[in-house]
Amino acid sequence: MVQGTDRARYTVLPLLSLTGILVLWEICGRMGFLNPLFFPVPSRIIASGISMLLDGEMQENLSVTLFRVFAGFLLGTIPGILLGLFMGASERTRLLLDPVVAALYPIPKLAIFPLLMIIFGIGETSRIAAVAIGCFFLVLINSMAGVRNISRVYFEVAENYGASQWQLLTRIILPASLPLIFTGIRLALGTSLIVVVGVEFVSANYGIGAMIWNSWETFEIEKLYVGIFLCALLGLLFTVVLKKAEERITPWFGHQVFPDQE
Amino acid sequence: MVQGTDRARYTVLPLLSLTGILVLWEICGRMGFLNPLFFPVPSRIIASGISMLLDGEMQENLSVTLFRVFAGFLLGTIPGILLGLFMGASERTRLLLDPVVAALYPIPKLAIFPLLMIIFGIGETSRIAAVAIGCFFLVLINSMAGVRNISRVYFEVAENYGASQWQLLTRIILPASLPLIFTGIRLALGTSLIVVVGVEFVSANYGIGAMIWNSWETFEIEKLYVGIFLCALLGLLFTVVLKKAEERITPWFGHQVFPDQE
Amino acid sequence: MKLECRNICKLYGEGTTASRALDTISFETGEGEFLSVIGPSGCGKSTLLKIIAGLLPPTEGTVTYTGDNPGTPLNSMVFQEHGVFPWMNVIDNVAFGLEMRHVPRKERYAQSMEFLKKVGLASYATRNPHELSVGMRQRIAIARAFVNNPAILLMDEPFGSLDAQTRLILQDELLNIWSEHRKTVIFVTHDIDEAILLGDRVMVMSGSPGKIQEIIDIDFQRPRDLRIESTREFIDIRIRIWNILRAEVGRSIGGDNHGAGN
Amino acid sequence: MKLECRNICKLYGEGTTASRALDTISFETGEGEFLSVIGPSGCGKSTLLKIIAGLLPPTEGTVTYTGDNPGTPLNSMVFQEHGVFPWMNVIDNVAFGLEMRHVPRKERYAQSMEFLKKVGLASYATRNPHELSVGMRQRIAIARAFVNNPAILLMDEPFGSLDAQTRLILQDELLNIWSEHRKTVIFVTHDIDEAILLGDRVMVMSGSPGKIQEIIDIDFQRPRDLRIESTREFIDIRIRIWNILRAEVGRSIGGDNHGAGN
Amino acid sequence: PPPAMKTVRVAYLPTSDYAPLHIANEEGFFAEQGISVEFVKVQSSAAALPLVLNGDIGVYAGPMKIGLVNAITKGEHVRIVADKGRVARGPCTAYALMVRKDLSDSGAVRNVSDLKGRKVAERDSDYDLYHALALGNLSADDVDTIDMAFPMVIPAFANGAIDAGLVTEPYLTEAVNNGTAVVLAPAEDFIPDYPFILFYGPAILDKDPELGRRFMVAYLKGVRQYNEGKTERNLRIISNYTGLDRDLLNRTCWFPIREDGYVPRGPVRDYMDWMYDHKKITLNLDDDQLFDMSFAEYANGVLNNTERTPGKQ
Numbered sequence A, B: 001m002v003q004g005t006d007r008a009r010y011t012v013l014p015l016l017s018l019t020g021i022l023v024l025w026e027i028c029g030r031m032g033f034l035n036p037l038f039f040p041v042p043s044r045i046i047a048s049g050i051s052m053l054l055d056g057e058m059q060e061n062l063s064v065t066l067f068r069v070f071a072g073f074l075l076g077t078i079p080g081i082l083l084g085l086f087m088g089a090s091e092r093t094r095l096l097l098d099p100v101v102a103a104l105y106p107i108p109k110l111a112i113f114p115l116l117m118i119i120f121g122i123g124e125t126s127r128i129a130a131v132a133i134g135c136f137f138l139v140l141i142n143s144m145a146g147v148r149n150i151s152r153v154y155f156e157v158a159e160n161y162g163a164s165q166w167q168l169l170t171r172i173i174l175p176a177s178l179p180l181i182f183t184g185i186r187l188a189l190g191t192s193l194i195v196v197v198g199v200e201f202v203s204a205n206y207g208i209g210a211m212i213w214n215s216w217e218t219f220e221i222e223k224l225y226v227g228i229f230l231c232a233l234l235g236l237l238f239t240v241v242l243k244k245a246e247e248r249i250t251p252w253f254g255h256q257v258f259p260d261q262e
Numbered sequence C, D: 001m002k003l004e005c006r007n008i009c010k011l012y013g014e015g016t017t018a019s020r021a022l023d024t025i026s027f028e029t030g031e032g033e034f035l036s037v038i039g040p041s042g043c044g045k046s047t048l049l050k051i052i053a054g055l056l057p058p059t060e061g062t063v064t065y066t067g068d069n070p071g072t073p074l075n076s077m078v079f080q081e082h083g084v085f086p087w088m089n090v091i092d093n094v095a096f097g098l099e100m101r102h103v104p105r106k107e108r109y110a111q112s113m114e115f116l117k118k119v120g121l122a123s124y125a126t127r128n129p130h131e132l133s134v135g136m137r138q139r140i141a142i143a144r145a146f147v148n149n150p151a152i153l154l155m156d157e158p159f160g161s162l163d164a165q166t167r168l169i170l171q172d173e174l175l176n177i178w179s180e181h182r183k184t185v186i187f188v189t190h191d192i193d194e195a196i197l198l199g200d201r202v203m204v205m206s207g208s209p210g211k212i213q214e215i216i217d218i219d220f221q222r223p224r225d226l227r228i229e230s231t232r233e234f235i236d237i238r239i240r241i242w243n244i245l246r247a248e249v250g251r252s253i254g255g256d257n258h259g260a261g262n
Numbered sequence E: 001p002p003p004a005m006k007t008v009r010v011a012y013l014p015t016s017d018y019a020p021l022h023i024a025n026e027e028g029f030f031a032e033q034g035i036s037v038e039f040v041k042v043q044s045s046a047a048a049l050p051l052v053l054n055g056d057i058g059v060y061a062g063p064m065k066i067g068l069v070n071a072i073t074k075g076e077h078v079r080i081v082a083d084k085g086r087v088a089r090g091p092c093t094a095y096a097l098m099v100r101k102d103l104s105d106s107g108a109v110r111n112v113s114d115l116k117g118r119k120v121a122e123r124d125s126d127y128d129l130y131h132a133l134a135l136g137n138l139s140a141d142d143v144d145t146i147d148m149a150f151p152m153v154i155p156a157f158a159n160g161a162i163d164a165g166l167v168t169e170p171y172l173t174e175a176v177n178n179g180t181a182v183v184l185a186p187a188e189d190f191i192p193d194y195p196f197i198l199f200y201g202p203a204i205l206d207k208d209p210e211l212g213r214r215f216m217v218a219y220l221k222g223v224r225q226y227n228e229g230k231t232e233r234n235l236r237i238i239s240n241y242t243g244l245d246r247d248l249l250n251r252t253c254w255f256p257i258r259e260d261g262y263v264p265r266g267p268v269r270d271y272m273d274w275m276y277d278h279k280k281i282t283l284n285l286d287d288d289q290l291f292d293m294s295f296a297e298y299a300n301g302v303l304n305n306t307e308r309t310p311g312k313q
């Protein structure tokens, strides 16, 4: 495979699918296959987005949401990784805590959000807590799977070479489960967006969720799509950044497996 | 390690943590550390649950929710696994679709639920669709990671022994990524509960989510906890069943890694 | 079946960081020839076999198979890292190639059992690979290649992790099968005696980048057995190969005091 | 350092499905003795080494270390499945044991570099293991054990996947180090010549369950080199060991026509 | 001969002001008209609007909202067809600006102007808030507003998370009941006659106006029974569909609803003008674009021929 072609495919293919969908959407809309009341064409949505950008509405909402996402993400992910690694490595802890995780994970954050407000008070704390909880379990479960996926021989080597529990964690368990931790992080970042929007739906003046809610209220359907597009865009951005980080940090992961791809 | 002790720990430890939490809660409640308006003690919640059980309210809501969960779960998980496996195996497909997945995954289901209702109509279809979408991405991303985690030599063997694409899928890719597919399924089952509750919140007469939301609306805080407990219970149940299935289907997965555990 | 390799080059990596693993490898095998390949670790033996098997595309050069192929597979490879599937039991692993060719279950089990007996694993047929020792797993891989009855056998250090006596038995068995069917065999080994004992010719390679140093004809009459090892000719060839390899090692380690007496 | 194993038994599995891997193994090593262990695949050699290393608890019996330990680790093991960490580069892998003991970075790199040179991998110090061949990875594992300077070296078929000349060099190097420091070494191999060339004694095992058949004293003077292989005594010992092993194989494969001439 | 049964989908919230629809259903008034009603529970009128425009839902009810005006501006066929309750001076208050009880008890907040700088909860009710704050010469910028779904207001009061909030029934009564908040200013004082309205969407207006006429007859019959007040029968029906405790319902304040379906234009016009002045909408709609009273007129004709009493209010 020629190098030029390779580089081209790494940038062209991903763009192709996205623009393809947008173009198709625009065409279907223009040809009248889509009800413009609910499915406005991308060009109109973009126009609406630009005007929101110009009057600062977008930046304001975006920055508020991003703050909540990152704060909640960090607060949920870091303990989630640590506990997940620990539960993956120690069967006793896993037996003890697995049922608790299994019971708490499917509790809908939205249902207990009022309770979170009571516990953490209103305002940012409870919103960030909801995001953190959402991230926590996803990362935990994936990190746990990551540890359990590690080949036993690595643990034997570490033990034989006298690794302390801490060294075992930082030099073996953590790096070896990084590929799956990344999967967890990827899911968690996406989920943190979902949760933050849900929470902003029910209680917030600013943020992308509040913006989407207000668009429903005022039936400014383009703004709603701008909000959804922002979610999609952020998701995309997160993924690209994560993928770059992943390639750099875990280069041994993710072989190409089909013959056409070498 | 004596066998008896072993068996004891496998049943005792998991129960220990759960009952421990409940007992602690009951004690705190009885000693007046918790506001009974928002944090009724478990015994009262259980009493309320029993009365709901006796008058059939619980069974009705539960069966409605379970139907939505399973329908959505199946509809989302099966294509999710297949596409995930395919994207994991084929770099071209991955490059093409990864951005789309990354963009669609963080779109909040609740925000687009009204759009889903417009597309799928009012009623079960749109609710099940929301659940299916929620499951789809989780399983997809985990299956993809599962495939990319497969040692390259297995693919080389399969190719060398003339496996067709279909045989590659069913005999190598699928079984080899089963451990991570299970992780995805576990997350998806939990999430399907979360999504169904969220959806029942905003549009349903029956179901656990509707029950929880009605309890908020009608100040029957015990019922709310019964709803949350049901979610937790279902989550637990799902996990136990999945774990049994996992042990049976993927016995080679999940070594015990700390020396105290052999 | 005959095989011809013409000017095969292989680069790993891209651009300035690319490293040359194989450099203009050209050779051909006769019809039904047994070709041993020996060379220092990292000289590209595995890379060459994978290119011949069509698992890796060469950067330059061609591989040509000629001769008629009586319905059986073109080539079967025993991989250095065995690649036994943990999710299939022993007999299913052995029967893998047959299954890929849709041989009926009963027949493929019968054939596989025969070879399992030959490698001494008959009583392990329904065990899972993770319960077996490393050497036993390598024997599964060997049985899997044999039972597949390919036109050309590609073996990458197949006996490397076998115990001495199983090794001798399988060498013998390999020679038996080979003299029966006169398949073309390319046999990578790091054991000089083994290379000479088995091969019609021994191809001696050197590393960085991988090149053919010499191809030596071995003229012992067949059937051969261990007794030829004490002949004058055998010892001469052994010393000749050893001298090529040693010169090679001298270069690569820098010619310090590491001579091993002979 | 001396080692004493007393009545070691090992069962895998539980209850009725348990299988006996080792049966009342008793032996001791002298101070600074080099003990070779040879036996058919699956006879429990790896299991025994892991029990000695403290990585597996014996079902019955005791392992006792006596002698004073000058600050260096009690034992270091070279694993049959090498266990080189894909997330560390070559030199970090080699320096792993030193790092665990908090040797300063500079010093551990200097020491590791020395051994990397000895195994011919100096120029690969900063490469990632997944870019190396299988044999090169095994050399990393060997260097890692050596640089750790343990009181007792446990080696599980360490030279199994090395090419002939690296193997001879490392045998020589091992003997040099050993005669310098007079460490106790337990060396598992499947090569009879290697066992005799290196060992003060050769422990011959049989399988199902693993038992000690005989422990043979090897009285060649040290330093030894390849020349002893052509002596009468050497050949006698070789035949003696071979006969024990062959009887063993006869039993396990069922005594059919698989004798390999000698 | 009774016409063939037709299905109408109606969006509703589980509050007492949707009672006439449920009464009409329970008492068989819809069935009399050959209509079977399918109630679709929604969480807010905003969630229902797209479904109305889409034709999935024929009838919905609620306060005047910007979204509705925007939809009509875009040419959608939705019209106000009848009254469904108003903020009216009467024996009780159904909608109010409330303040946390401890703030009121301590005297920290005596009137609206004391809310300056405090946290006030509201849910998409900028018009109401604007006028409520105007009582104390405050604007929305003078307080810290928090957008919050209604059921969450009570825990928020209890937790001290908010200082004040716009609260409607039954949360108003419940908050007073459990001692978390008291009324600071009833809605009658700042948005008198503010209307809640019944709307028809394209599913009726375009597809089957005849169905709309029959629906209106049954609805207004339901209104009449609703206006009989807190009778045992009414309490039972409302308790059934809201899930609210019968005693609580008995204590809550019920919005008055006009039996002739007439919608006072003035307050609607006030709201429109306010929205236009504050640039919330781009077009000030005229009455033809907003109202279609022909259904109510038809129903009044039918009902006044068969029954004696004309609308009381």
Ligand SMILES: Nc1ncnc2c1ncn2[C@@H]1O[C@H](COP(=O)(O)OP(=O)(O)OP(=O)(O)O)[C@@H](O)[C@H]1O
Binding pocket: C130, C131, C132, C133, C134, C135, C136, C163, D012, D013, D019, D021, D040, D041, D042, D043, D044, D045, D046, D047, D048, D080
């Ligand atoms: N985890 C396990 N569960 C069950 N049986 C096991 C397990 N590990 C090893 N065994 C069994 O124990 C026996 C000894 O295995 P071991 O790996 O010690 O053999 P070995 O002598 O090292 O073989 P090789 O030379 O092939 O490496 C084998 O019969 C194997 O099937």
Ligand SMILES: Nc1ncnc2c1ncn2[C@@H]1O[C@H](COP(=O)(O)OP(=O)(O)OP(=O)(O)O)[C@@H](O)[C@H]1O
Binding pocket: C012, C013, C019, C021, C040, C041, C042, C043, C044, C045, C046, C047, C048, C080, D130, D131, D132, D133, D134, D135, D136, D163
């Ligand atoms: N994926 C890869 N990326 C970069 N370099 C690689 C890769 N695979 C192999 N190489 C390099 O190619 C060379 C040849 O590797 P190969 O595995 O073919 O050697 P080999 O002769 O089979 O060695 P061994 O006897 O140790 O198995 C080595 O120097 C190795 O570092």
Ligand SMILES: [Mg+2]
Binding pocket: C045, C046, C047, C080, C156, D133, D134, D135
């Ligand atoms: Mg190789």
Ligand SMILES: [Mg+2]
Binding pocket: C133, C134, C135, D045, D046, D047, D080, D156
């Ligand atoms: Mg072993």
